[in-house]
Amino acid sequence: MTQHDTRRQPPDEPNDTDTFAAEINARLQDRIRAEIAESAGLLPFDRFMELALYAPGLGYYVAGAEKFGPDGDFTTAPELSPLFGRSIANQCAEVLERIPEAEILEFGAGSGALAIQILGRLAEIDALPKRYRILEPSPELRRRQHDRIQQRLPHLIDRCEWLDGLPERIQGIVIANEVLDAMPVHRFRLDDAGEPLEVCVGEREGALTDVDAPIRSPGLAERIAALQADGFALTPGYASEINLRLAPWLSALSDVLERGLALLIDYGYSRSAYYQPDRSMGTLMCHYRHQAHEDPYRYIGLQDITAHVDFTAVAEAGLGAGFEQAGFTTQAHFLIGCGIDQLLSESPDALEQTLAAKQLLLPTEMGERFKVMGLDKGMTESWRGFSVRDLSDRL
Template sequence: MQKAASLPLPPADAQAASDTLAARIGESIDAAGGWIGFDRYMALALYAPGLGYYSGGSAKFGRDARDGSDFITAPELSPFFARTLARQFAPLIAQGLPRMMEFGAGTGRLAADLLLGLEQEGRLPQEYAIVELSGELRARQQETLAQRAPHLAARVRWLDALPDSFEGLIVGNEVLDAMPVQLYARIDGRWHERGVARTEPGAAAAFHFEDRVLADADVPAMQRDIPGDHDLVTETHAEAEGFIRAVGAMLARGAAFFIDYGFPAAEYYHPQRTGGTLMCHYRHHAHPDPFLYPGLQDITAHVNFSGVAAAAVETGLTVSGFASQARFLMNAGITELLMALDPSDARAFLPQANAVQKLLSEAEMGELFKVIALTRGLDDGTDASEPLAGFARGDRCHTL
């Protein structure tokens, strides 16, 4: 376990903001009678207005701790990630889907590079909408677009909420994993909901897990089906699944692609996965303590893609593909894009080749990350020349 003492100390102003958020979380616990579900704690730690991790002003995304960031995402790692997505999206735009929408746009790097890639494919969307509630992130996205794709920035607009109806393409990279999860613990054969309480009543910023026994009827079905009676901790994803239902209700025609780390339910809720998947990231250190520096660190859990698929089907969407990130990117042509570079120019080629290797390697992002495609009103094809070429080989829909 990563100890707080081995992590970098936050600057004084950041620590003060964290202390303010901790006090507000404490007030919420008091108002709820001394206990809140972990999903409520996670929502406050990540999204409390002006203080939460994603609504505050921390750097979040970057290459290493020296730039004040906590983790790196695929779009930041290599422009070939977005360029490859553009190869998948271009034939869909050609089917009469000229609008795009992105969730979880981060720094705006994916939006900028996707637009540049679609420009090269000759299939620029008429409009690229970003759903973003954080003013700080909107500003970063605008800056990134102005720097990387200034001639395309006018195509981008920002939304505060989902429109009632949308026809086009939707993309979300590492957005589902940042949605609050409920925690459940099986202890001595009995199921509990794992929530959060103050370590001492009235304490300023000290929290701890506290379990409450559940009646059998209140145990979620996924948990009830985990074999054995040994102790374990796991998560459920009601908010992410509710989000997918909202996307399904909105999507009149088109396709939604979500890329994230996670598993199908059979693997997610395997009896040997006894510790769950909850994890925190602070200054490029991964550790398990969600109560450290509230508002200054990311809190995340892997995605149950079976739950995502089921929620999509409930709203009439079709699950048109599910594959590892590596297989999807290779099917869509990432190696062809890389080989367009001159291998003899080591200074230009090797950094990009190393970055692509991280996107594809089973030991890095290639296997843990998955891509799921949810569609409505499209003629889905499986041949490499058809619109969903990213799933032409290695589709795992049968595992969902």
């Protein structure tokens, strides 16, 4: 999920001896082809992406292959440095202090590194939550997360709980680090006359491919029209993505979060930057063995598929769901507000962590490409993570 804007060629094919990967790829392609046939030969791209990433037992995030860190396909901020999670823990502590019996809910905990960093720091400052809950769809990742937390923080494993879906209610803090970019998106393209078409998935000469078709997904035409009314996506040939699942997701989250703060951390732009004229081919990107490329049909089930986040859409959907906007800033400003400099000075391996901190903070690395949005409910406080520089006025 950690990615660059640079367009790259696909890496080498998987090794033919990797029978597990070959089986996953073949079975998932059969599943997708069956759905294409059931959809009269054209499958909306968001459904293809959903199957490629989340089909039970087969999708990229629910099959058993390694995904995170040096042996996986990409490296996220918690794998770069414990300073990331320890800084976020300082923001968590500020929320936990103000809500008795508060909990933490993390979406998609990956390798478990972020949970370990947050819990470890909160234990140091005597600010542990009542529970640390992880919503994780992958049984394999659940097992790895549990084992890693138990190994690193055995005294806190009983405080952790894994969920299949949203809890009935929660008060406290919600963390979604690189979650929104992996939500299935719809794709569109303007024809030579400037009329919008939906990019669907079909077959040509036995291979899966993009197929431009009249818009069929409910709500997509209205969203494209709204973009165009604001002066975006007007040039013939322009192509991009729209996340129609964002608003329902935030609405469901708002229904269960009675009081607290949601932190949404991801790479993305404000709407004006997302749909600017020179970003005319969208932001869809795939990640396989630490290489980025543009072909979502090349390693189905074996690669990550992502799109940048339209944070203006996140803010609008959050407000529509009943949240208040708590702040919006770059990752660098957020981590500085959360005291990463002090944590670095206290680190026993400060020299090594300084190099990692540069990757988290520098504008040319993750510092400005990644953004943090805060949405809160039932609280009117200002939060330290947005104290250095709040960029909400740019949305």
